[in-house]
Amino acid sequence: MPPRDSITARNDEDLLQNHPSPGKSRGPLAVGVAMLRNLWRRLTSMRTALVLLFLLALASLPGALLPQWSTGRAKTAQYILDHPTIGPWLNRLGLFNVFSAPWFAAVYLLLFISLIGCLTPRSWELLRQIRTGPPATAPRNLSRLPHHATVTITGDAAETARHVRDRLRQSGVGGWRTATRTEPDGAVVVAAEKGYLRDVGNLVFHFSLVGLLLSVAVGGMFGYEGTVLVTEGDGFCASSPIAYDDFRPGPLVNATTMTPFCVDVDAFHAAYTPQGQATTFRADIRFQDGADLGTDTWQRRALQVNDPLRFSGDRLYLLGHGYTPTFRITYPDGQVRTYAQPFAPEDSMFTSQGAIKVTDPPGYSGDDLRQNQLAIVGIFAPTAVVTGGIMSSGFPSPLDPGVAVDVYRGDLGMGSGIPQSVFAIDTAQVANGSLVKKAHANLSPGQSITLGDGTKITFTGVKQFVSLQTSYDPAQDWALISVILLIAGLMGSLLIKRRRVWYRIRSDSTAAGRAGALAVEVGGLARTDQAGYGREFASLVGLACSHKTYAAGDSPARAGKGA
Amino acid sequence: MTMADVESVAVVWQLASRVSDLTFEGALAGYVTALACHAVEFASRRAVPSAEVSAAVPANAAAGAVALLTRQGEDPADAGQDEAPGSAARPGWGERFGKAAVLVAGIGFTMNVLSLITRGMAAHRAPWGNMYEIVSLMCAVAAGAWLVAVNRAKVRRIGLFVMFPIAVLSFVAGTVLYTPAGSLVPALQSYWLVVHVLAVAISSGMLMLCGVASAMYIVRTRYDLRRGRGAGARSLLARLPSPDVLDRIAYRTAIVAFPLFTFAVVAGALWAEAAWGRYWGWDPKETTALITWILYAGYLHARATSGWRGSRAAWISILGFASIMFNLFVVNMVVSGLHSYAGLN
Ligand code: HEM
Numbered sequence: 001m002p003p004r005d006s007i008t009a010r011n012d013e014d015l016l017q018n019h020p021s022p023g024k025s026r027g028p029l030a031v032g033v034a035m036l037r038n039l040w041r042r043l044t045s046m047r048t049a050l051v052l053l054f055l056l057a058l059a060s061l062p063g064a065l066l067p068q069w070s071t072g073r074a075k076t077a078q079y080i081l082d083h084p085t086i087g088p089w090l091n092r093l094g095l096f097n098v099f100s101a102p103w104f105a106a107v108y109l110l111l112f113i114s115l116i117g118c119l120t121p122r123s124w125e126l127l128r129q130i131r132t133g134p135p136a137t138a139p140r141n142l143s144r145l146p147h148h149a150t151v152t153i154t155g156d157a158a159e160t161a162r163h164v165r166d167r168l169r170q171s172g173v174g175g176w177r178t179a180t181r182t183e184p185d186g187a188v189v190v191a192a193e194k195g196y197l198r199d200v201g202n203l204v205f206h207f208s209l210v211g212l213l214l215s216v217a218v219g220g221m222f223g224y225e226g227t228v229l230v231t232e233g234d235g236f237c238a239s240s241p242i243a244y245d246d247f248r249p250g251p252l253v254n255a256t257t258m259t260p261f262c263v264d265v266d267a268f269h270a271a272y273t274p275q276g277q278a279t280t281f282r283a284d285i286r287f288q289d290g291a292d293l294g295t296d297t298w299q300r301r302a303l304q305v306n307d308p309l310r311f312s313g314d315r316l317y318l319l320g321h322g323y324t325p326t327f328r329i330t331y332p333d334g335q336v337r338t339y340a341q342p343f344a345p346e347d348s349m350f351t352s353q354g355a356i357k358v359t360d361p362p363g364y365s366g367d368d369l370r371q372n373q374l375a376i377v378g379i380f381a382p383t384a385v386v387t388g389g390i391m392s393s394g395f396p397s398p399l400d401p402g403v404a405v406d407v408y409r410g411d412l413g414m415g416s417g418i419p420q421s422v423f424a425i426d427t428a429q430v431a432n433g434s435l436v437k438k439a440h441a442n443l444s445p446g447q448s449i450t451l452g453d454g455t456k457i458t459f460t461g462v463k464q465f466v467s468l469q470t471s472y473d474p475a476q477d478w479a480l481i482s483v484i485l486l487i488a489g490l491m492g493s494l495l496i497k498r499r500r501v502w503y504r505i506r507s508d509s510t511a512a513g514r515a516g517a518l519a520v521e522v523g524g525l526a527r528t529d530q531a532g533y534g535r536e537f538a539s540l541v542g543l544a545c546s547h548k549t550y551a552a553g554d555s556p557a558r559a560g561k562g563a
Numbered sequence: 564m565t566m567a568d569v570e571s572v573a574v575v576w577q578l579a580s581r582v583s584d585l586t587f588e589g590a591l592a593g594y595v596t597a598l599a600c601h602a603v604e605f606a607s608r609r610a611v612p613s614a615e616v617s618a619a620v621p622a623n624a625a626a627g628a629v630a631l632l633t634r635q636g637e638d639p640a641d642a643g644q645d646e647a648p649g650s651a652a653r654p655g656w657g658e659r660f661g662k663a664a665v666l667v668a669g670i671g672f673t674m675n676v677l678s679l680i681t682r683g684m685a686a687h688r689a690p691w692g693n694m695y696e697i698v699s700l701m702c703a704v705a706a707g708a709w710l711v712a713v714n715r716a717k718v719r720r721i722g723l724f725v726m727f728p729i730a731v732l733s734f735v736a737g738t739v740l741y742t743p744a745g746s747l748v749p750a751l752q753s754y755w756l757v758v759h760v761l762a763v764a765i766s767s768g769m770l771m772l773c774g775v776a777s778a779m780y781i782v783r784t785r786y787d788l789r790r791g792r793g794a795g796a797r798s799l800l801a802r803l804p805s806p807d808v809l810d811r812i813a814y815r816t817a818i819v820a821f822p823l824f825t826f827a828v829v830a831g832a833l834w835a836e837a838a839w840g841r842y843w844g845w846d847p848k849e850t851t852a853l854i855t856w857i858l859y860a861g862y863l864h865a866r867a868t869s870g871w872r873g874s875r876a877a878w879i880s881i882l883g884f885a886s887i888m889f890n891l892f893v894v895n896m897v898v899s900g901l902h903s904y905a906g907l908n
Binding site for chain 2: 057304306469
């Protein structure tokens with residue numbers, strides 16, 4: 001191997017691109033193969049990786065700047081409405097769905113193919129280097145290296161070389177690996193290298209990126225999330241997607257892969273500062289899973305924000321809370337029914353909006369039933385403040401609850417097959433006259449309104465609801481392991497220094513007449529960060545000098561062995 | 564606890580909060596003063612005669628001029644030293660201002676740290692729970708990193724450009740972002756806040772230094788190019804440290820800050836898993852953090868790719884810092900996501 005290679009082969013560009021060069025005269029097949037090979041070489045070059053990295057950053061940008069369907073459905077829809085010209089185009093281009101858009105996938109798949117294509121040969125190369133140690137060849141001209149020095153000592157070339165080698169090997173953990181060679185002109189070369197762990201770290205880092213990507217992909221395929229609002233005193237059993245208000249499964253999820261469990265919410269507690277800022281949330285729940293299902297065995301637990309319940313693969317989170325006003329309706333025929341429905345919080349003081357829909361009022365049947373549905377629609381405020389006829393809340397605790405409601409009678413339009421928000425009525429039904437407003441009132445607990453037909457609606461009080469989420473991701477432990485390796489590898493890759501040093505020891509022709517004069521040329525190369533090698537290099541040069549004393553016979557033990 | 568105890572505890576808290584506000588103002592004053600002193604130092608270098616001018620001066624003129632004469636054509640900065648050798652004998656007023664600047668920056672840094680500590684005592688939690696506190700912490704880290712850099716490598720000459728973002732950010736923190744000491748909403752009551760935000764603030768503070776060094780690198784290499792064509796010989800820019808020194812500062816800060824930033828993102832993901840039920844959900848804040856991360860990975864790659872070293876790499880590092888600032892200000896205050904901890908509304 002020519003000396004040049006031993007230096008430049010350490011250069012990443014060369015390492016990455018030292019694929020065999022294609023032959024000269026070839027048939028079409030060979031040309032095709034050569035082209036493919038060329039393409040592959042391009043793809044796996046560091047420059048391509050760099051460009052792809054930027055493309056990935058660029059491709060993620062709309063995901064940070066524009067609302068996304070996956071994280072904010074309502075906001076995205078609103079954005080499209082607000083921007084009627086570009087909105088639909090952005091939507092068509094997938095800019096509201098960046099992270100599942102095909103062009104986004106193309107960029108990261110190319111990047112990861114490039115990564116694997118680039119890492120595999122590097123791994124073999126590194127293994128080979130670790131096995132064989134540094135090549136014993138030295139650059140012809142050590143004085144061209146970034147660090148170099150020449151010292152003159154007296155002694156025997158072979159023994160000095162052995163001494164330098166031994167000292168290098170002793171110096172510290174993860175120390176130098178060495179090789180010694182006598183060049184044709186009689187000079188003895190000691191080549192040494194250290195910091196292989198840097199490259200090990202680098203490979204670990206890049207491979208764990210691949211591991212992380214795989215974990216994310218598997219999690220996305222087999223994982224799911226479901227959210228449900230549960231009012232104090234109620235519960236839910238998670239055995240199928242229909243148990244949830246909103247269920248977001250990965251493509252490979254089905255009901256049979258879900259772990260069944262049941263949860264009852266006994267109570268919810270919140271505490272606030274006098275300014276209305278929350279200080280604690282806590283839901284007291286009972287749950288059962290596995291063999292306990294269907295029995296009377298429940299485990300109790302306080303569920304808090306930042307402190308999920310983890311059991312049999314699933315996790316249960318307390319995500320939010322709000323109020324469920326309760327009403328009692330006394331129908332003209334004397335029947336009494338109670339209704340409770342979570343209202344959606346609109347601000348930090350929990351002014352909430354919602355609707356109670358009575359689809360089957362007693363006393364009607366057939367088509368009549370459809371024409372006489374009831375809806376109680378409006379605002380709930382835990383601490384009611386009425387300004388200018390508008391009710392809002394002055395404090396998040398239920399100090400003085402109130403509702404401001406409109407009562408509608410008519411066809412709620414639920415049969416159309418289009419799902420309705422549980423927090424609102426279909427205003428189109430009001431607009432087309434199918435649903436008619438019958439009354440409006442601001443009520444405190446215990447107060448009531450009576451409609452023309454004698455139906456009496458009483459605001460009976462309020463309970464709290466909690467918003468719970470079940471999450472399942474079978475690969476998240478793998479993601480964690482990947483990411484731990486990633487950080488460890490990264491630190492190795494960035495903080496360990498990989499260095500080479502060569503000593504060329506030959507009898508000194510310029511020091512004529514001095515028997516045993518040796519010229520020791522030392523050259524050093526730091527693979528990346530040059531800074532800081534200076535001082536260390538000086539001590540490496542010193543290794544050769546310190547031998548002078550032994551060579552002069554001051555150290556009998558050494559002198560004896562060396563002869 | 565008796566009522567009197569409760570009251571005295573409240574008094575101590577109020578006192579701590581007051582001390583925190585005052586020391587923060589002190590820190591700001593320190594940074595601004597340091598900025599001004601560096602500006603004087605930087606401008607004063609013009610007073611040192613440049614090679615051509617001093618050629619006309621008799622050889623027995625001031626020591627500084629002689630030193631420069633003998634070094635004609637060679638940039639003193641390239642020697643990695645702060646001052647031309649001749650000026651060491653009799654420090655000029657520029658240098659005195661420079662030294663004062665570092666001292667005052669040191670005082671500002673100390674005040675900044677004190678302010679954070681007393682804030683933590685007043686609020687009874689880690690003092691990085693809202694934007695005011697986070698930016699304050701970032702400034703302290705950047706100032707601390709700068710003090711280390713200025714002691715290790717002789718790079719006081721870029722002090723003006725380092726103190727500038729620090730002074731601006733601490734001013735913004737003290738005015739626009741300021742919020743009185745208080746408790747945190749339940750969503751933020753987590754030890755992950757302590758870990759995650761601390762790592763974010765420390766790495767961002769260090770990357771601020773990295774970004775400034777990269778910007779100065781670009782300015783300096785551009786100047787070198789112009790000077791190569793014979794222009795700008797008397798420019799103040801000749802006083803910037805050499806490109807090598809600047810590149811090294813940028814790289815050194817990046818290789819420490821990047822793993823830390825990586826850790827910060829991972830800690831954020833672990834927190835998200837505990838708080839929101841998924842470790843990654845493409846929230847705007849998360850997405851921007853990923854972009855930042857990719858940019859810095861790009862910076863490190865660029866430094867190892869021929870054709871991308873030098874100015875291109877430096878531009879990437881600047882972009883990286885821009886995306887940190889974007890994430891801190893624009894994403895928190897304009898784009899709404901789950902990360903609404905700004906404490907501004
Ligand atoms: C997912 C995308 C990637 C990320 C986030 C990434 C990140 C990094 C980081 C942080 C370093 C450390 C830089 C240093 O040692 O100074 C690095 C080094 C390196 N990367 Fe990547 N990388 C990615 C993709 C790739 C690809 C596709 C290739 C191959 C074509 C590649 C090849 C290398 C090489 C050869 C080094 C060593 C450079 C050196 O030792 O200075 N990387 N990478």
